[in-house]
Amino acid sequence: MLTGKIEKNQLLADDIFEMEIKYSNLSAKPGQFINVVCDGKLLPRPISVCQSKKESFVLVYKVVGEGTKWLSKRIKGSEIRFSPPLGRGFNLDIKNKKIAILGGGMGIAPILSVAQALDKADVFLGYNNDEFLHDKFPNKIYKSFASKGETVIDRFVNSKVGKSYDYVIACGPEGMLKALQQVCKEKNIPGQISIEQHMACGVGACLVCNCQTKHGYKLVCSDGPVFPIEEVVFND
Amino acid sequence: MLTGKIEKNQLLADDIFEMEIKYSNLSAKPGQFINVVCDGKLLPRPISVCQSKKESFVLVYKVVGEGTKWLSKRIKGSEIRFSPPLGRGFNLDIKNKKIAILGGGMGIAPILSVAQALDKADVFLGYNNDEFLHDKFPNKIYKSFASKGETVIDRFVNSKVGKSYDYVIACGPEGMLKALQQVCKEKNIPGQISIEQHMACGVGACLVCNCQTKHGYKLVCSDGPVFPIEEVVFND
């Protein structure tokens, strides 16, 4: 495990925190995650690397259980332990495409660095209520708010521009990805999505993090977490 | 469980910390303990109340495992949860006696408030190395240092004055209490000692904290932790 020092750990929005960790050259690719050790919990927690800088990196996480609650209470200066970057990130070798990048809820964190790398792409951000991270995107942004009755998929589909995209990159809750997959299937749009599954080893050794794909089970930690959108088979 | 706020948590000596907790009228009697909740550990940790003031109380504890390590990392202002005072404290209704109060190592913490109540008594403090709490005692003090080859029992026995005591009150490691019991038996001196045992409920319900006495098993949490020195039967 690697060790870094917390430089910042602040509330961004409802229960959502941004943590900056001092550590040189983590060199995570967009879409990769790290396994974060949370005291008192047995297994480390997978969290996407939101920003990977030269001397530090940033995690954005939501408090949903005891591990993330513990994280949220770490103060500046304390040490934190984590794995090297894990998983396959997004393939950014997408040329001559009109790309839409969609992030829903916590799914906004993993797509920030993708959007920064693909700054010509349009970005659709779906919030529940409070917005966060929106000011970090260099792209053209379309926001939607579930609290106002509009999901990010609604926004994407309803947007006139929506019709002209020929590639999507997305991360968000399963319902959102499933809806997007349906839309893309109808319009024959390819793309990549990042999905979640409970993990243990994080490196492809224990086989607990499988997901159903058209080509049989794959491992979210090592074959993913990013998969071609058409490949993932969601539950009904 | 009760909740208090940490006012102070500072290193006193090697691995030994003093924690002051803001809480009104805990009203612990000398020798009583509280069960302190340590995050990440299942069972609360029994710690003697070292000082019980009107608006706060003080614990003095040594870091020996994960629970006490967690305690030592709590910062000023954070909350801490604990039980009401538990166990029977020392019986201070000792009239016309020439009393020696002996504390060895962490056993110095529980006897401070006894010594303050019985300020005519002489106090023998046995340290390993670094001294702590010695400046809080209003009594005449005799110190000894194991690192210099003298135990508190050596000091007590060797002290000329020692011969004239007719009552002892003591707390410390089992070896010390056993040696003291031997001395007291020979000289026919009565007294009270406070002993330790692993606990679970802390209130006399689960029966895991028994100790051997001349009158059969007794419970350290509810019959003790203070027992007549002649009553406890130590292991060989």
Next chain:
Amino acid sequence: MTNLATNFAGLKLKNPVTVGSGTYGFGSEYKRFYNPNILGAITSKGMTLNEKEGNPPGRSIETPSGMLNCVGLQNPGVEFFAKEHLPKLKEDGCTVFANVAGKDVDEYVEIVRFLDSTEVDAIEVNLSCPNVAEGGIAFGTDPKVVEEVTRKTVAVTSKPIIIKLTPNVADIVSIAQAAQNGGAHGISLINTLLGMSIDTKKRRPVLSNTFGGLSGPAIKPVALRMVYQVYPHIDIPIIGMGGIVNSQDALEFIMAGAQMVAVGTGNFVNPLACQEIIEGLEMYLEENDIEDINQLVGIAHK
């Protein structure tokens, strides 16, 4: 208005929460925290016919998310209980389950016969205590013996008999069925798992009895599995226990098929655990618009 009241083996209880035998003494120890009569029932510590001294010191050690104990059935004997503790409990308005253990079938029968003439509301027969060489483990692992003890104890009392089983078996379902065949009115699942710990400094077992019973959240998955496995195979109600410390845990057991739940080690973790669990169950019903907690029993099977 939501309903926490439940019917267990013919007894009307104000809620489905009791305590694990041996973790709550005879009730008085927890009075400083709340009035024990808020519980659906109080389960007494395990009692034998005559007073028992139990094991020497070195009776417990904490383990990851659990604890080991080898109290060894220390108790004042069933007569003392009936004279000293029971009247107080009844005065306070408690429903009382008396937990009993014997060294042989005869002792079980004799204790139950004795308790039949007292005011206890039900008798929980512990066929599982792993600590005492003469009793304990053997009884609860053989379906024939389980059926025999059940049949003989049921025969000498008009009070409900609850058979408490050991989890240290390969097939808990057949054991539970044996209890039902013997005429049991309910089943308690589970007692502690047999475990041990070694002091690497002394290079010796930590517990005075070498082995002890493992309890607490560590064993919850095993306990829950057993309740879930047994539920579809018997018609008598189950008291589920093993690692319950909050109302979410209690709900898991209820959904797995427990008609009642018992809080054991949870009382040590938080002396208010039982009270908070009762409140938590009430809140859950309200928030989820469920009228009666009994609608949730076994719902995870559907």
Next chain:
Amino acid sequence: MTNLATNFAGLKLKNPVTVGSGTYGFGSEYKRFYNPNILGAITSKGMTLNEKEGNPPGRSIETPSGMLNCVGLQNPGVEFFAKEHLPKLKEDGCTVFANVAGKDVDEYVEIVRFLDSTEVDAIEVNLSCPNVAEGGIAFGTDPKVVEEVTRKTVAVTSKPIIIKLTPNVADIVSIAQAAQNGGAHGISLINTLLGMSIDTKKRRPVLSNTFGGLSGPAIKPVALRMVYQVYPHIDIPIIGMGGIVNSQDALEFIMAGAQMVAVGTGNFVNPLACQEIIEGLEMYLEENDIEDINQLVGIAHK
């Protein structure tokens, strides 16, 4: 100079540390953390004769100080292993224990016969996986079947056969003795305890297979107890496992009677666990002036 080297069932190993089958893949996954050839042996994931898909998603959940899994023996089949993974492991200088499971006695025999012609150093026969309806639980709970599988697999190979037992039994000693009677060269203790978890929001079991295997520190007291119980009753060596995450844990198992220890869930907790345990054992020997780790095996019995 202290000695960590050990002899296990006739194999000379550089130290007594291996990994729990199924927690370490086929070794390559942990190469980014350290070279797996530092281990006394690598134990492969569980293999069947033919490729197996395993259970649908929803294969794991964390529990207090433990985890449940129902991977369901997903594996590429033993031939693929021999062709793709084994040569690499041998090239790296690893000693390899191949863990195998069959749906019936014949499949066990066939796999072992196949592996006999490969470079694996020993074969660990899993009689305990609780996840697969056809195999798993039944084998390891009946002494007669244990003896039969052991005898028949030993007969078709000149390699050491290690029998891995399930803890979900009432009497582990008689099962271990059955393995010894069948001619086993070693015993692995323990596989996972059968458990489950319920999602109170969905009111359904969390795992796709309803039940799963409980592993991690939560089960350490049970695992240690079984090693301690079995040790005096057999003459073949034991691989102890269940909740080992650091060298103190490993020492407890060794003192209870384990000739080797395996780290399973511990690898997830800390990917460097095995390496740190090897270093920790070395330090312990030095600090305590013990020449040979084998002097500690079973010392808690003395």
